[in-house]
Amino acid sequence: MSAVDRLLIDPSGRQPRADARRNVERLVTAARAAIAETGVDAGAHEIAARAGVGVGTFYRRIPSRELLLLAVLDEVLGETIEVADRALADPDPWQGLSEFATAYVKLRSESCGIGEALGGACGEGLDATLAALRERFRLLVERVQSAGVMRSDVAWQDVPFLLASIATGRHTLGLQATEDQWRRTLSVLLDGLRTPTATTLPGRAPW
C-alpha cells in the first residue's frame, strides 16, 4: 500500500473528494523532496509550501508531520529492499553487490533524510523495515564472499558502514564536489573490498 493510500483512509469509509486526493498526493511528493533536501527535520509549513497548499490542508488529512515523514521514509526504504532483491537475483554475485551498492549510495547521496533515517534518527517507527534491509545486506555479502571475490576479513556488518560513509557533503576543504563524486569514492572502496587484499582490517566487526 502506498503512502498516499495509507493516508487517505477515511474513518467514515467514504471516498474523499477528488481535490482532497490530489492534495494528499502533492503533499507526499513534496514531503519526499523536502526529506531529500532538508532532512527529517523538514517542517510542516515547508512541506505544505512545496506542495502549493496551506498548512490547514496539510493537517486536515495528516495526523501529524511525523507520521507523514515516517510513511514516506518507509515507502522509500521499501523500494530499496526491492532493489536489493533484484541484486540477489543477479547470477554474478559481485555484479549484484556492486549494482546494489551503487543504487544504495546514490539514494543516500541524493537524500540526506534517508541517511538520517538509516542512521536511526527516526525512533522505532522503521525498525521492521530496517531489519529487512539488514537481512538483504547479509545475504548479498555472504554470497559474494562464498564466491571468493571479496576479502574475507570484512564482516557483512562492515559493508553498511562502508557504504554509509560515502554520502556526505558537496564540499570539503573549500573544494567543490562534482555531481558524481560519490561514484569515484565508491569505486576506490569497492577496489579495496575485492580479493586479494594488501592489509588485514584492524579492530572488530560492528554488531
Add this chain to the structure above:
Amino acid sequence: MSAVDRLLIDPSGRQPRADARRNVERLVTAARAAIAETGVDAGAHEIAARAGVGVGTFYRRIPSRELLLLAVLDEVLGETIEVADRALADPDPWQGLSEFATAYVKLRSESCGIGEALGGACGEGLDATLAALRERFRLLVERVQSAGVMRSDVAWQDVPFLLASIATGRHTLGLQATEDQWRRTLSVLLDGLRTPTATTLPGRAPW
C-alpha cells in the same frame, strides 16, 4: 597566538585579573568540547554551562558566540596543518600519507563540528586556513604518486573527499559501530588507493 590570547586583548591595555583569564581558558576548552559533541551550532549557554560559568561571564570577554567558535576552529585546523607538515617530513611517502590520513579521519570522527567547518558551514572566516590545509593535501598526494605507490587515476582533490566520507555516525541500519569503526573503513579505502588497481575511476576529478 592561541585562541585564549586572542580573546584576552583588553582595549584599555591592562592585564585582566587572574580569575578572568582562568574563565576565558575554561570557555575555550568548553567550546572545543561543545564543538566536538554538538557541532558548530553549540549554543552560548551550553558552552558557558560546560565551562562552569554564567552567560554573563561568557559575554563579558567574548564579542559573540560566533567569534569564539571561529577562533577555536581556526586553532584546531592549525594543529592539523602541523600534523600534515610532520607527515611531509616522513622519509616514506606512503607512510606519511597514511599517518596523516589516520590523524585526519580520527579528528573528523571525534569532532563533528570540525567536519562541518571543513565542509564550509562556517562562512568565509576560515578560508585562508582551509587553503593552507588544501595545499598540504596536494603535496602529500603528489609525493606519494611520484613514488609510484598510489594509483594515478586518483586526483589529489579526490583524497579530501575520500577521507571526508569516513566520519559519519555511530549507527546505520540499526547496527552499532565500534569505537574504531573508522579505522576499518579507512583501511579498506587505503587498500583501494594503492597501486596496482583493478578498475579506473569514473567521472572527473573535483576542483
Add this chain to the structure above:
DNA sequence: AGATAACTGGACCGACTCTGTCCGCTTCGT
C-alpha cells in the same frame, strides 16, 4: 441550478529556543 457538505488557505496561538544585556552581589589585588 441550487443546496450543502467537504475542502481550502493562511492568520494565529502557545510553547519553545537562542543570543545577548543588565544589575545586584562577590572576589581579587593592592
Add this chain to the structure above:
DNA sequence: ACGAAGCGGACAGAGTCGGTCCAGTTATCT
C-alpha cells in the same frame, strides 16, 4: 580594608515550529 574588576543568572526580544480555527470557496448530489 577598600574599590575596581569580575561574576552569575534572571530577563528581554527575536525567531521558529507544530498545530488549530474559521471565513470563504468548490465539488458533488438532487
